[in-house]
Amino acid sequence: MDLDNLLPDVGEYGTYQKRLLWFVLLPCVLPCGFHAYNQLFMAASPQHWCYVPELKHLDIKEAKQLSIPKSNNGKLSQCLMYDRNYTAIASFPNESVPLGKAVPCKYGWTFDHSEYKETIVTEWNLVCNKDFYPTGALVLLAIGGLIGNYIFGYIQDGLGRKPAFFIYLFIETVFGIGTAFMNSFWSWVLFRFGVGFTVPAILATPYVLSIELVGPEYRTTVTILINIAYSIALTLLACIVYLVRDWRLLALYTSVPFAFFFFYLRDMPESPRWLLARGSYAKAEKILNKMAKVNNKPIPPDWFSRKKGECDKIIHDVEDKKHYGVTDLFRTPNLRKKTLIITFIWFTNTSVYVGLSYYAPLLGGNEFLNFFLAGAVELPTYLILWPAMEHWGRRCALSSSMIFGGLSCVLTIFNQENEFGTWLGLVLYCCGKMGISCSYVVLPLFASELYPTVVRGLGMSTSAVVGMLGPIFIPLLNYMGGELPLLVMGVLLLLGGIATLFLPETHHLHLPQTIEDAENFGNSKSKTSTSTKWNSERNDRQQILSSVPSWRYKYKLRQSRDYFREGRKKIASNRGLLRNVGLRRGKKPRT
Structure with a gap:
């Protein structure tokens, strides 16, 4: 037990x-x-872009336009910046300064803190490379x-x-x-x-x-x-x-x-x-x-x-x-x-x-x-x-x-x-x-x-x-x-x-206790021994049926109904089989 x-x-x-x-x-x-x-x-990892100290006094949007190139997807790069003379840009904003080539961020990154105050990414600069x-x-x-x-x-x-x-x-x-x-x-x-x-x-x-x-x-x-x-x-x-x-x-x-x-x-x-x-x-x-x-x-x-x-x-x-x-x-x-x-x-x-x-x-x-x-x-x-x-x-x-x-x-x-x-x-x-x-x-x-x-x-x-x-x-x-x-x-x-679909059903069944119980559970070769080892006869019948496909169960059910139609005499001869498999319609199996 x-x-x-x-x-x-x-x-x-x-x-x-x-x-x-x-x-x-x-x-x-x-x-x-x-x-x-x-x-x-x-x-x-929040949104980020290259930090340019010379442009920190400018509006963020304006600073991005001056220093950040666009990626292939049309969005501003998060890891590249223009290599330009930003001191000249800051001193003479109206003068034209060549863009220069795009290079990795030189001075770190600026992070968007609108969603996160601080993460390990923003604290330790875990971006880009x-x-x-x-x-x-x-x-x-x-x-x-x-x-x-x-x-x-x-x-x-x-x-x-x-x-x-x-x-x-x-x-x-x-x-x-x-x-x-x-x-x-x-x-x-x-x-x-x-x-x-x-x-x-x-x-x-x-x-x-x-x-x-x-x-x-x-x-x-x-x-x-x-x-x-x-x-x-x-x-x-x-x-x-x-x-x-x-x-x-x-x-x-x-x-x-x-x-x-x-x-x-x-x-x-x-x-x-x-x-x-x-x-x-x-x-x-x-x-x-x-x-x-x-x-x-x-x-x-x-x-x-x-x-x-x-x-x-x-x-x-x-x-x-x-x-x-x-x-x-x-x-x-x-x-x-x-x-x-x-x-x-x-x-x-x-x-x-x-x-x-x-x-x-x-x-x-x-x-x-x-x-x-x-x-x-x-x-x-x-x-x-x-x-x-x-x-x-x-x-x-x-x-x-x-x-x-x-x-x-x-x-x-x-x-x-x-x-x-x-x-x-x-x-x-x-x-x-x-x-x-x-x-x-x-x-x-x-x-x-x-x-x-x-x-x-x-x-x-x-x-x-x-x-x-x-x-x-x-x-x-x-x-x-x-x-x-x-x-x-x-x-x-x-x-x-x-x-x-290759596993047996377990619904409302007793939990297996030993290795032997687990081996018998859902094993069609061990139906009889399993039913004698576990106490609940109702659970035994469910356990047996869970180990076979549902179509086979329905076939057996239809087959047993045919037996009933053939007469009580034939049913009596198969009563032992019907009682073990639990297919008697409308009656509980006798003990």
Whole structure:
């Protein structure tokens, strides 16, 4: 027996889970949302042009006309100036002075501070021959996340969900605050690497903990709420940047408040599901008793002792091997196939989600508004996604959202360079963002239900680590500009949507606990053994049917109806088959 069998007695989604979710787990989503994208605004590059000290007394527009040549696109250059005698121009403004040739800026740059008071670009002149530095910093941030995600998986499965979160919260807070006091670009990059070490790994604990504390029917609810909190974090970040507009203050405002999260040390529990899988019965019993008390679910004093015997088989399966590694994810063929597919889809989702978020400032117009809309456009998708996940399941929701988002991104290559094309491009971008937002919600839930408890954190972290390879290259792709980034991201989404169809459905099914459970789950060769191992007969039938195409199920249903028409005698002869597959119309199978 696993926690899914214990939760009905203590409450699957009662007051205990709701309080924990709303007052602890949802706020713990904010650190990841803030630190994943605040660097975009710290390293924002405003409009700039060559500084000419002799012309500083002139109007900006007039000074530009005298000193700045035009680029090939007809706009004033941001990196070149005329090599002229500006002293003579300033002394004798009415005299004609030869333009001279265009040369790189000699005296630095003048920046437009109408949108940003100060960024690292304006403070350290990271433009022209240094304009790649902010992009390189994003790459290093992603490399930090790649390393941090890998280590986080071992910490989360080895020490527990709770210690892993607070270790990473400490690292993120210290390096986030320290960022504000850096006086050179390379020291700033070092501290941002430290912040990147925790992103997005720190999001895994509130997500996994919320999933593991509720019953199967409520996983969709908590998943949607976690992602709503993340989208709200993005919109809040846009508001903070709009009000602050200074990179040092932004670093402080998005880091200092999270130091108060250490007060959650007492309130955040360890995952009882993880404790049961590890054989820590005493700690699990304490949490479950508190859960039952808060949820007003009276249980007898010996309740857990009686239930404990039912858990012995699972513990027997894992007691000989307490420590798991990445190789265990590839040890058996069915789990290996699911791991490879999940990892590819994770790579696709992470690459495109981060890529589209990074692309928002490149859309033109107000950068704050663009980023705000990029986060806000995610919220309406949950109104569609919530019933879709409940009605059609995880696999259909994930595949359809990725294909929809992929088509939207690919269609941007047909835009024309006019006002209509600009608006059409914005609409297609928003559609692509909605599609990837939907799939980004479904994927972690889907993956957490496919990986077994003993390697769930490790499996998700491994997939996320490979996924973090995408954000390493995405800044380089966006640096190239144009529609190429959207085209590449669209193709990735389409491939990911097709790959999803090769995974089994998990909706309303018990989470696999052991490697053997995960291997049997969705494996057509193990239907009988799986149904005898798990207790809920309804879930067993759904599990069997999820591993075969829907057309085969409908064919069997039509076939069984024909049997009914042929007479009760023939039905009786096939009753055993009908009871196991669960196809008797209008009746529940007998036990």
